[in-house]
Amino acid sequence: MKNGFAVFFAVVVVLGGSWLGFVVAPALQLGKAKQATILNSTDTWPQQRTGEATLGLQIYRANGCAACHTEQIRQDGVAAEVTLTGLGNSKPDDLKAFVHSLFVLPELAKLTNDLATTLKDWKGDLPTTILTTGDKAVADAFADRLKAAGAKSETRVVATGADLPRWGVRRSVAADYLYDFPVQLGGLRVGPDLANVGARLPDANWQLLHLYAPKLSVTNSAMPSFKFLFDVRKMGSAPASDALNLPPAFAPAAGYEVVPKLEAKELVAYLLSLRADAPLYEAPFSPVTSAKP
Amino acid sequence: MSEEPSSCPAPTNAEPTATRSTAPMWIVVTTLALLFLGFVFFDKHSGWFDAKIYAPYSSAEQLEAFQPKSGAAAAAAQGKKVYEAVCGICHGVDGMGKPGQAPPLSGSEWVLAKGINRLAHIPLAGVSGTLMVEGKEWNLNMAAMGAALPDADLAAVLTYMRNAWGNKAGEVTADDIKKIRSEMKGGQPMSGEQMMKMPE
Numbered sequence: 504m505k506n507g508f509a510v511f512f513a514v515v516v517v518l519g520g521s522w523l524g525f526v527v528a529p530a531l532q533l534g535k536a537k538q539a540t541i542l543n544s545t546d547t548w549p550q551q552r553t554g555e556a557t558l559g560l561q562i563y564r565a566n567g568c569a570a571c572h573t574e575q576i577r578q579d580g581v582a583a584e585v586t587l588t589g590l591g592n593s594k595p596d597d598l599k600a601f602v603h604s605l606f607v608l609p610e611l612a613k614l615t616n617d618l619a620t621t622l623k624d625w626k627g628d629l630p631t632t633i634l635t636t637g638d639k640a641v642a643d644a645f646a647d648r649l650k651a652a653g654a655k656s657e658t659r660v661v662a663t664g665a666d667l668p669r670w671g672v673r674r675s676v677a678a679d680y681l682y683d684f685p686v687q688l689g690g691l692r693v694g695p696d697l698a699n700v701g702a703r704l705p706d707a708n709w710q711l712l713h714l715y716a717p718k719l720s721v722t723n724s725a726m727p728s729f730k731f732l733f734d735v736r737k738m739g740s741a742p743a744s745d746a747l748n749l750p751p752a753f754a755p756a757a758g759y760e761v762v763p764k765l766e767a768k769e770l771v772a773y774l775l776s777l778r779a780d781a782p783l784y785e786a787p788f789s790p791v792t793s794a795k796p
Numbered sequence: 797m798s799e800e801p802s803s804c805p806a807p808t809n810a811e812p813t814a815t816r817s818t819a820p821m822w823i824v825v826t827t828l829a830l831l832f833l834g835f836v837f838f839d840k841h842s843g844w845f846d847a848k849i850y851a852p853y854s855s856a857e858q859l860e861a862f863q864p865k866s867g868a869a870a871a872a873a874q875g876k877k878v879y880e881a882v883c884g885i886c887h888g889v890d891g892m893g894k895p896g897q898a899p900p901l902s903g904s905e906w907v908l909a910k911g912i913n914r915l916a917h918i919p920l921a922g923v924s925g926t927l928m929v930e931g932k933e934w935n936l937n938m939a940a941m942g943a944a945l946p947d948a949d950l951a952a953v954l955t956y957m958r959n960a961w962g963n964k965a966g967e968v969t970a971d972d973i974k975k976i977r978s979e980m981k982g983g984q985p986m987s988g989e990q991m992m993k994m995p996e
Contacts, residue, residue: 505813505814506814506816528845532845532847533847536847542863542864542873543864543865543870543873543874543877544873544876544877545876545877545880578852579852580852581852581853581862583862639861639862640861658864659864660862660863660864677847782864784848784859784863785848785849785859787859787862787863787864788864789864
C-alpha cells in the first residue's frame with residue numbers, strides 16, 4: 504500500500520490522542536480519588552455503603568433504572584446571599600436609609616434595583632435575605648458595611664441552577680461516586696434525578712410503596728410497577744411486620760398481604776444511600792442550620 | 797481556420813498516482829494558533845487541569861472565595877472540631893464522660909447553666925477538688941485546658957457543648973469569653989464549692 508506508514512501513523516495519533524484524553528488524563532486527575540472532607544468538619548465523604556445497599560446497586564442496574572433516572576445534579580452558577588440576622592441598636596427605617604445611602608457605591612450599581620425592591624416591603628422581620636449576587640467579594644464588602652453600621656448579617660453561599668433546589672442542594676461531584684460500581688450516571692430523565700433521593704425522600708416505607716405502586720403517591724407517574732420485587736402471599740393469623748400498608752384500591756384480595764422480597768429491601772437501601780447533600784471544597788454551599796436556641 | 801488549444805494535455809496511458817504536496821502555511825499557522833487558544837482556555841477555566849475546578853467555577857481563586865467561612869454552621873463545625881481535639885479525649889465524643897476520668901457534659905447542670913461565668917471558668921482556670929455533677933460527686937483534677945485557646949474557639953466549643961447531644965442552651969460569644977478572661981483573678985484551679993460562690 505502506498506503511504507502505508509503515513510496512514511498507520513495518522514491512526515496511531517488519532518487513537519492515541521483520544522486514549523490520552525479520555526483514559527489517561529481522567530485517570531491521572533481522579534484515579535487515586537480518596538474520600539473528601541466535608542467543609543467545616545472533620546467528617547469524611549462519602550461513607551462506604553452497607554452490604555445491603557451495595558447489593559441494591561446491582562438490583563438497580565439489573566432493572567434498568569438508569570434508563571429513566573439520572574444520578575447527576577447539574578449546577579449553573581453560584582450566588583452569595585447576605586442575610587440580615589440582627590439590627591443592633593438601629594431601627595428598620597434607619598437601616599433602610601443606610602442601605603439607600605450605599606447606592607452610590609460603584610460595586611452595588613447593578614444591585615440597587617433589587618435592594619430597593621427587597622427593602623421596600625421589609626418591615627424589620629429577621630432573618631431576611633437582602634442581597635443576592637454572583638460576586639462573593641461584593642457580598643462580603645456589603646456585609647462589612649452592615650457590620651460597621653452595627654447590624655449583624657450572615658453571608659451564605661447558595662448553588663443555583665434548574666436542578667436546584669428541586670433535586671438537591673449542590674452539583675454532583677466525583678467523590679459522590681467513589682463507591683459506585685458500575686457508576687449509574689444515566690442519560691435520560693423520564694423520572695426525576697436520584698443523586699440526592701436518600702435525603703429528599705428518606706422514608707423507606709414510602710420507597711417500598713412507590714416501587715410496588717408508583718401511581719399510589721404520584722398520580723401521573725410514568726414509572727412501571729415493580730410488583731415482581733414483592734411477594735403476595737396468604738396472611739397468617741396476623742399481618743407480617745414488613746407487610747405493605749396499602750389503601751383498598753391497591754391492596755390484594757382479602758386475606759392476602761404484600762411483603763417486599765430481599766431484592767426490594769436491598770434496592771430501597773441503595774436508594775436511601777444516594778445522597779449529595781454535604782458541602783465539599785469543590786462544591787461549596789452554606790448548609791441550612793436549625794434556628795438558634 | 798481552426799486552432800488546436802495549446803494547453804491540451806498530451807494523452808497518456810499511465811495510471812493516475814497520488815502525489816504528496818506540502819500543507820499550506822496558513823493551515824499550519826491556524827492549527828497552532830487554535831491549539832494555543834485551546835490551552836489558554838483550559839488554563840483559564842479549569843485551574844490548570846485541577847480535578848476540583850470545573851463549571852461554574854473557573855479558577856482556584858474563585859472556588860476559594862466561595863468557601864463558606866462564617867455563619868452558624870461554620871461556628872458549630874469549628875466547635876465540634878475543637879471539642880473532638882481537646883475535650884473529647886476525656887469527656888468522650890458523645891459527651892457522656894468516662895467513669896473515673898471525667899464527668900459527663902450531656903445534661904450536666906454546669907454546661908446547661910443560664911449564665912456561662914462558672915462554665916467558662918472550668919476550661920479557663922481548671923478544676924481541683926470535688927465537683928457535683930448530676931447528683932454524683934467527682935473528685936478529680938482538670939488542667940486549664942481552654943486557657944490557651946483563642947476566644948473564638950473557646951466560645952465555639954462551649955456553644956457546641958451547650959447544644960450537642962440533646963443539650964439546649966444559649967450561645968456563647970467570643971466577647972463573653974474575652975470579658976470573663978479579663979475579669980479572672982489569679983486563675984487558680986477551683987473546686988465545685990468555690991465555683992458555686994461565683995456569680996452564675
